[in-house]
Amino acid sequence: MTRVLMEGSEAMAKAAIAAGCRFFSGYPMTPFTETLEYFGKHLPDVGGVSINAESELEAIGMAWGALATGARAATGSTGQGLALMQESLSEITRAELPLVYFNMARGQGDYYQATRGGGHGDYRNIVLAPIDVNEAVELTQLAFYLADLWRNPVQIYGDYLLAHTNETVEISTMEFPPLPPKDWAVDGSLGGTGKSRNINPIGMSKLKHEIEPEAFWRRLHVKHKEIEQAEARYEEEFLEGAEMLVVAFGTVARFVRYVVREMRSEGIAVGYIRPITLWPFPYEAISNAAQNTQKVAVLEQNGGQMIDDVRLAVLGSAPVVALGGFSSDEAGFGIGPIHGTDNIRDRIEHGLAGQEVMP
Amino acid sequence: MSSGSDILQTDAPPSQPAEKLCAFKPDLLLSEDHHLCPGCGEPIAVRMMLEAIKELECSRRAVGVIGIGCYTALTGIIDTDLVQALHGRAPSVATGTKRMLPNGLVYTLQGDGDMVNEGLQEVIHSAARGENITCILLNNGVFGETGGHMTASTVVGQRTKNTIDGRDAKEHGQPILISEMLAQLSGTAYVARCGVFNASQTVHTKRILRKAFQTQLDGKGFSFVEILTMCPTGWFVPVPEGPDYLENVLGSVHKLGELKCE
Ligand SMILES: Cc1ncc(C[n+]2csc(CCOP(=O)(O)OP(=O)(O)O)c2C)c(N)n1
Ligand code: SF4
Ligand SMILES: [Mg+2]
Numbered sequence: 001m002t003r004v005l006m007e008g009s010e011a012m013a014k015a016a017i018a019a020g021c022r023f024f025s026g027y028p029m030t031p032f033t034e035t036l037e038y039f040g041k042h043l044p045d046v047g048g049v050s051i052n053a054e055s056e057l058e059a060i061g062m063a064w065g066a067l068a069t070g071a072r073a074a075t076g077s078t079g080q081g082l083a084l085m086q087e088s089l090s091e092i093t094r095a096e097l098p099l100v101y102f103n104m105a106r107g108q109g110d111y112y113q114a115t116r117g118g119g120h121g122d123y124r125n126i127v128l129a130p131i132d133v134n135e136a137v138e139l140t141q142l143a144f145y146l147a148d149l150w151r152n153p154v155q156i157y158g159d160y161l162l163a164h165t166n167e168t169v170e171i172s173t174m175e176f177p178p179l180p181p182k183d184w185a186v187d188g189s190l191g192g193t194g195k196s197r198n199i200n201p202i203g204m205s206k207l208k209h210e211i212e213p214e215a216f217w218r219r220l221h222v223k224h225k226e227i228e229q230a231e232a233r234y235e236e237e238f239l240e241g242a243e244m245l246v247v248a249f250g251t252v253a254r255f256v257r258y259v260v261r262e263m264r265s266e267g268i269a270v271g272y273i274r275p276i277t278l279w280p281f282p283y284e285a286i287s288n289a290a291q292n293t294q295k296v297a298v299l300e301q302n303g304g305q306m307i308d309d310v311r312l313a314v315l316g317s318a319p320v321v322a323l324g325g326f327s328s329d330e331a332g333f334g335i336g337p338i339h340g341t342d343n344i345r346d347r348i349e350h351g352l353a354g355q356e357v358m359p
Numbered sequence: 360m361s362s363g364s365d366i367l368q369t370d371a372p373p374s375q376p377a378e379k380l381c382a383f384k385p386d387l388l389l390s391e392d393h394h395l396c397p398g399c400g401e402p403i404a405v406r407m408m409l410e411a412i413k414e415l416e417c418s419r420r421a422v423g424v425i426g427i428g429c430y431t432a433l434t435g436i437i438d439t440d441l442v443q444a445l446h447g448r449a450p451s452v453a454t455g456t457k458r459m460l461p462n463g464l465v466y467t468l469q470g471d472g473d474m475v476n477e478g479l480q481e482v483i484h485s486a487a488r489g490e491n492i493t494c495i496l497l498n499n500g501v502f503g504e505t506g507g508h509m510t511a512s513t514v515v516g517q518r519t520k521n522t523i524d525g526r527d528a529k530e531h532g533q534p535i536l537i538s539e540m541l542a543q544l545s546g547t548a549y550v551a552r553c554g555v556f557n558a559s560q561t562v563h564t565k566r567i568l569r570k571a572f573q574t575q576l577d578g579k580g581f582s583f584v585e586i587l588t589m590c591p592t593g594w595f596v597p598v599p600e601g602p603d604y605l606e607n608v609l610g611s612v613h614k615l616g617e618l619k620c621e
Contacts, residue, residue: 054484058451065455186440192418
């Protein structure tokens with residue numbers, strides 16, 4: 001395998017195809033568009049299908065139909081488009097279909113949308129937030145595995161910077177433990193046998209007139225608790241002896257990690273921890289780390305969203321300070337001074353001096 | 360319009376017990392038990408659909424994508440593979456299913472509220488794309504499931520819960536004639552409207568369904584069947600008057616016929 005220079009959005013789409021994705025549907029929106037274009041160009045080469053859906057509502061419906069046949073299928077968009085998809089996201093979760101969806105966001109202001117969602121009812125989607133293109137290639141493949149393993153949607157939270165950064169990557173199919181057969185998938189073959197299938201998000205099944213809502217919700221709840229236990233992922237550096245711990249995610253964390261390394265080499269006692277899964281959030285890791293530090297800082301590119309989860313993790317054992325804020329280019333695509341080491345260093349120094357930063 | 364005295368007394372037992380005249384159950388029906396109202400046209404239409412699938416020997420390759428309305432309750436007894444879609448979204452779901460299952464016979468089952476209100480863009484886009492699926496509309500001119508409210512296909516003058524004095528074009532606008540609209544799109548290969556208000560039309564409905572499915576099996580593109588169905592409950596008419604009401608009130612605007620056959 002050779003390493004090639006590729007743009008993030010293309011590398012992620014290529015990784016998805018390497019992971020066996022054979023269906024994609026989407027509707028253009030910056031910075032998601034290049035992902036869509038790559039699938040449109042390259043899925044047919046491997047016998048896959050890519051559809052230019054007429055809207056995001058239809059894009060996710062198409063992916064739903066493809067998933068129902070047992071195929072690995074994906075869709076995606078940017079905040080607004082994903083807002084339109086919320087009804088489907090919550091119901092696909094209840095239909096227990098393994099959707100993978102790309103959230104190529106305009107910055108980090110969609111943390112709530114990603115981790116809480118705007119769909120109805122009790123539901124949870126796994127959210128993976130890569131720090132760079134190489135990790136995005138791995139997490140994209142992991143996303144398809146986790147989606148199948150848990151029969152639950154998985155989001156990949158990227159952004160403009162990730163989409164348009166070129167990195168050298170090696171994209172080959174990753175190995176994962178074996179998965180159970182998709183015996184739930186429809187192919188029409190059981191029609192008339194009395195055992196035909198019904199892929200159903202509202203708990204209806206054949207020969208039953210009642211949906212037993214409580215049992216249905218409870219079963220999903222138990223699954224989501226299991227995912228919380230099993231799948232929280234994070235990265236940490238310099239926790240030992242850190243006076244202040246900085247929590248950051250996604251592409252912003254790349255700059256934070258760099259600055260923390262730099263400050264440590266100068267003998268400044270800061271540490272770093274990065275949730276790789278935004279859901280399940282690594283509460284336990286942050287809770288443990290908070291026991292041995294004087295304060296916990298949150299550096300995110302928004303008005304303060306992940307800080308809620310950090311507070312829930314820390315539960316008062318250390319003060320939690322906000323160092324993040326709005327930072328964007330003039331077009332609103334979410335590339336701003338916060339994607340720079342000077343800006344990040346300044347924020348961290350404010351934190352060390354006991355000052356919050358206004359978003 | 361019926362007067363109050365014509366309304367069936369449902370609190371008293373019927374004067375004579377119901378008698379089963381025929382016990383023929385289609386193979387693709389798991390049970391004859393259903394929870395839809397007496398006089399409802401939807402089970403009749405669904406029965407015709409299942410018989411058509413069976414007659415075309417497609418029982419082992421049919422996948423239905425179901426909308427949300429009273430007919431959703433029939434998913435418990437339809438013995439083909441099914442995917443339950445959101446309200447309005449079945450044509451897109453069927454698109455994804457068909458693309459990954461080209462040899463499947465993929466159909467949607469939707470009501471007028473589901474298709475002509477909530478998901479209008481879905482059916483139009485799928486038709487324009489020439490998607491090789493069959494969309495089946497059960498048109499009763501109301502949201503039966505919510506209790507008989509006006510839809511985008513309710514005809515002028517029709518009483519519904521929110522047009523209690525009849526749909527008034529000035530206030531509520533005009534109905535959409537969806538079959539006529541879809542027939543104009545070059546992506547559609549077959550478009551027909553039929554109704555289940557009497558025995559001959561019911562048999563004819565099955566013939567039309569077979570033609571639509573055959574269109575898909577021949578790979579000709581989008582096929583569409585609109586079936587007018589009785590909803591005495593949602594129309595506030597006595598059950599025995601349902602078929603006549605359907606034929607004369609809805610049928611005079613949503614006119615029966617084959618609009619396109621390529
Ligand atoms: C997004 C959404 N909005 C509203 C509803 C409530 N709802 C359920 S069925 C229905 C109307 C169904 O009408 P139709 O498709 O004509 O079927 P019918 O009941 O007449 O058979 C509505 C509005 C819903 N389920 N989902
Ligand atoms: S409300 Fe109308 S459509 Fe619904 S079951 Fe009753 S008669 Fe049928
Ligand atoms: Mg209706």
